[in-house]
Amino acid sequence: MSAPDLTGREIAAAVRVLRSGRLSLGPTIPAFEKAFAKYVGARHAVAVSSGTAALHLALVAAGVAEGDFVITSPFSFVASANCILFRRATPIFVDVDLATANLDVRRVEQALDDLATGKRGPLPPRLRRGRREARVKAVLPVHVFGRPIDMTSLMAVARARDLVVIEDACEAVGAEWNGRRVGTFGEMGCFGFYPNKPMTTGEGGMIVTGDEAAAMLCRSLRNQGRDDADPSRFARLGYNYRLSEMAAAIGTVQVARLGAIQTKRARVVRWYEERLANVAGITCPEPLPSCARASWFTFVVHFEDSLAREIAIGRLRSAGIPSRVYFPTIPLQPIYVERFGYRPGEFPNAERLSQTCLALPFSSRMSEGSVDRVCAALRSALRRRAAKVVGSPSPHVG
Ligand SMILES: *Cc1c(COP(=O)(O)O)cnc(C)c1O
Numbered sequence: 031m032s033a034p035d036l037t038g039r040e041i042a043a044a045v046r047v048l049r050s051g052r053l054s055l056g057p058t059i060p061a062f063e064k065a066f067a068k069y070v071g072a073r074h075a076v077a078v079s080s081g082t083a084a085l086h087l088a089l090v091a092a093g094v095a096e097g098d099f100v101i102t103s104p105f106s107f108v109a110s111a112n113c114i115l116f117r118r119a120t121p122i123f124v125d126v127d128l129a130t131a132n133l134d135v136r137r138v139e140q141a142l143d144d145l146a147t148g149k150r151g152p153l154p155p156r157l158r159r160g161r162r163e164a165r166v167k168a169v170l171p172v173h174v175f176g177r178p179i180d181m182t183s184l185m186a187v188a189r190a191r192d193l194v195v196i197e198d199a200c201e202a203v204g205a206e207w208n209g210r211r212v213g214t215f216g217e218m219g220c221f222g223f224y225p226n227k228p229m230t231t232g233e234g235g236m237i238v239t240g241d242e243a244a245a246m247l248c249r250s251l252r253n254q255g256r257d258d259a260d261p262s263r264f265a266r267l268g269y270n271y272r273l274s275e276m277a278a279a280i281g282t283v284q285v286a287r288l289g290a291i292q293t294k295r296a297r298v299v300r301w302y303e304e305r306l307a308n309v310a311g312i313t314c315p316e317p318l319p320s321c322a323r324a325s326w327f328t329f330v331v332h333f334e335d336s337l338a339r340e341i342a343i344g345r346l347r348s349a350g351i352p353s354r355v356y357f358p359t360i361p362l363q364p365i366y367v368e369r370f371g372y373r374p375g376e377f378p379n380a381e382r383l384s385q386t387c388l389a390l391p392f393s394s395r396m397s398e399g400s401v402d403r404v405c406a407a408l409r410s411a412l413r414r415r416a417a418k419v420v421g422s423p424s425p426h427v428g
Pocket of ligand 1: 079081082083106107109172198200201221223234235
């Protein structure tokens with residue numbers, strides 16, 4: 031499905047750390063943080079062990095706690111909502127835009143206005159009958175698949191209501207909105223470096239912020255809550271969310287190479303788009319507005335319905351080609367159903383995308399020939415689908 035883009039430079043950097051004998055809490059972490067902060071255009075960066083850890087600490091630093099509500103997307107990787115549960119806060123899911131798969135800012139505004147006037151519709155089903163005031167503390171937008179959200183509109187909505195904004199930019203390192211890199215619009219931005227992300231450290235993550243106190247707090251929290259001035263004292267409840275020196279060394283090289291990696295990824299996207307643009311039954315990603323630049327995380331196509339997608343998955347599989355269903359709708363996952371009572375139908379756009387989107391194999395190292403093979407298998411699947419629609423009015427999965 032994906033492959034990390036690593037060179038001899040990353041390998042040499044990791045080996046240098048191994049030979050140094052200093053495998054954690056050494057000089058490589060601050061160097062990585064500095065390079066990353068410079069790249070995204072943030073004042074501070076704090077390296078942590080995963081994107082999930084970054085989100086968790088960002089919510090702690092933002093003061094999100096039990097009793098708070100956080101607006102977020104139902105169509106994302108589950109970690110962006112789970113981190114709200116880590117804080118014993120409550121997610122309020124707002125449906126996404128069908129064309130971009132990102133949070134629909136107008137719906138966010140509508141939900142906030144509804145809640146402000148005492149309407150309980152935007153709350154999870156189980157809380158709609160309650161009387162407790164829903165105190166919305168933060169908005170947690172996700173730049174899904176590396177496509178930036180309209181941050182101008184989202185920040186205006188959040189600023190007008192004094193809400194904290196924490197960007198989940200785990201899939202979107204380097205993506206830009208109006209010439210500014212994502213992760214730097216809100217109070218905090220979070221990144222993940224799992225091997226399928228645009229850049230990798232094996233496992234790893236980063237929090238960026240312009241707020242020095244928040245950065246200091248995250249540094250303490252990632253290292254067991256140690257006191258900033260006296261590391262023998264534990265000032266607060268912290269975690270072990272440290273990144274290793276080897277990972278930081280790899281990350282430092284990856285940041286330096288990120289522009290080149292993204293150029294290659296964008297070229298693979300073009301190859302896909304050229305081959306699939308006129309294939310009936312498949313929709314390629316919506317073109318971006320001129321003020322936006324994506325940082326491609328995956329290449330995701332939409333089918334007309336879930337049956338067409340099933341046929342395509344099967345056809346790809348029998349040609350030895352993997353594909354992934356991205357993403358299952360978060361509020362319909364068992365843990366969210368059990369806690370909040372969600373049922374299908376609440377988030378029509380997210381649910382539709384969950385039923386019709388398919389991520390195709392994608393990496394910077396993919397050749398034009400492999401893109402050809404994937405697209406040929408897809409075209410053949412769609413021909414089979416067309417034959418089935420003609421042949422039988424009540425379709426069965428083949
Ligand atoms: C990958 C990802 C995360 C979590 O990152 P990990 O490093 O895997 O913990 C969070 N949010 C989104 C949208 C992601 O894609």
